[in-house]
Amino acid sequence: MPELPEIETIKNGLLEKVLGKPILEVEVNNASVLRGGKNIFKKTLGGESFTDITRRGKMLIFEIGENVADKKFLLARLGMTGRLVYFDSDDALWGGYSFKDKKSFSHKHCHVIFTFEGGGVLLFCDVRRFGYMEIVDEMGLKNKLEEFGPEPLSPDFTLGIFRDIARNKKTNIKAFLLNQKYIAGIGNIYADEILFESKIDPQRSIDSLSVKEIRAVYDAIGKILKKAVANRGTTFSDYVDAAGDKGNFKKFLKVYGRAGEQCLRCDTKKIRKIKIAGRGTSYCECCQK
Numbered sequence: 407m408p409e410l411p412e413i414e415t416i417k418n419g420l421l422e423k424v425l426g427k428p429i430l431e432v433e434v435n436n437a438s439v440l441r442g443g444k445n446i447f448k449k450t451l452g453g454e455s456f457t458d459i460t461r462r463g464k465m466l467i468f469e470i471g472e473n474v475a476d477k478k479f480l481l482a483r484l485g486m487t488g489r490l491v492y493f494d495s496d497d498a499l500w501g502g503y504s505f506k507d508k509k510s511f512s513h514k515h516c517h518v519i520f521t522f523e524g525g526g527v528l529l530f531c532d533v534r535r536f537g538y539m540e541i542v543d544e545m546g547l548k549n550k551l552e553e554f555g556p557e558p559l560s561p562d563f564t565l566g567i568f569r570d571i572a573r574n575k576k577t578n579i580k581a582f583l584l585n586q587k588y589i590a591g592i593g594n595i596y597a598d599e600i601l602f603e604s605k606i607d608p609q610r611s612i613d614s615l616s617v618k619e620i621r622a623v624y625d626a627i628g629k630i631l632k633k634a635v636a637n638r639g640t641t642f643s644d645y646v647d648a649a650g651d652k653g654n655f656k657k658f659l660k661v662y663g664r665a666g667e668q669c670l671r672c673d674t675k676k677i678r679k680i681k682i683a684g685r686g687t688s689y690c691e692c693c694q695k
């Protein structure tokens with residue numbers, strides 16, 4: 407599943423391609439991925455253009471049209487297997503769940519197709535349909551954004567704020583990092599990398615962490631996510647960035663995907679994989695305490 411660095415990379419790719427281009431047609435092949443129904447979707451988007459694309463956590467927000475008085479937004483969540491694919495006569499962008507062989511790409515799981523003036527086409531595809539698209543107004547967007555904790559790369563995400571969020575929580579640190587209500591955008595890969603970097607056992611409960619350990623987790627969140635964004639996210643079996651390039655962060659992964667391999671830091675133990683909060687969790691029991 408794409409996380410903050412991957413969605414940020416997709417967003418940047420799409421900004422270059424679709425911004426300000428009139429939408430000639432919206433074709434809906436499977437309305438089950440739309441929240442709010444097909445008619446409102448087609449009516450709101452037809453003839454309009456995307457005037458901005460932003461990201462909140464793992465959610466993409468497309469601002470629709472110039473109408474300031476009654477602004478509408480298209481929200482897109484890629485879920486586990488969602489993809490956004492854009493192509494025109496010169497270029498193709500592939501974001502989200504990867505294609506083993508792009509030549510064999512079929513439109514079977516492309517549920518929504520946007521055709522832009524000039525011939526560009528944006529597809530929203532999702533095999534398992536855990537992702538969705540939804541049109542909301544300003545109030546709807548505000549309500550949606552309230553479901554998220556702070557953006558970890560925003561200057562507002564200070565150590566003080568992190569301490570406040572963590573205060574009195576009894577959950578384990580891994581589940582805490584995955585909870586979008588506490589911090590937005592972190593998923594399984596980066597949670598494991600952050601905890602390895604900060605040398606914290608993912609099973610530890612938050613209220614057992616010392617001031618110094620909380621600080622170490624906070625510092626690791628910024629460090630790991632910044633580095634991942636700079637490297638266009640991680641390459642693994644189900645992620646390719648918007649430009650069709652594989653992200654470069656894989657070479658920096660220290661624990662994720664390394665279960666059974668020797669720890670790169672202590673070189674005495676093999677990386678262990680356990681389940682926490684229903685998610686596979688890789689860590690080193692020797693250097694994460």
Ligand SMILES: [Zn+2]
Nearest residue numbers: 669672690693
């Ligand atoms: Zn180790």
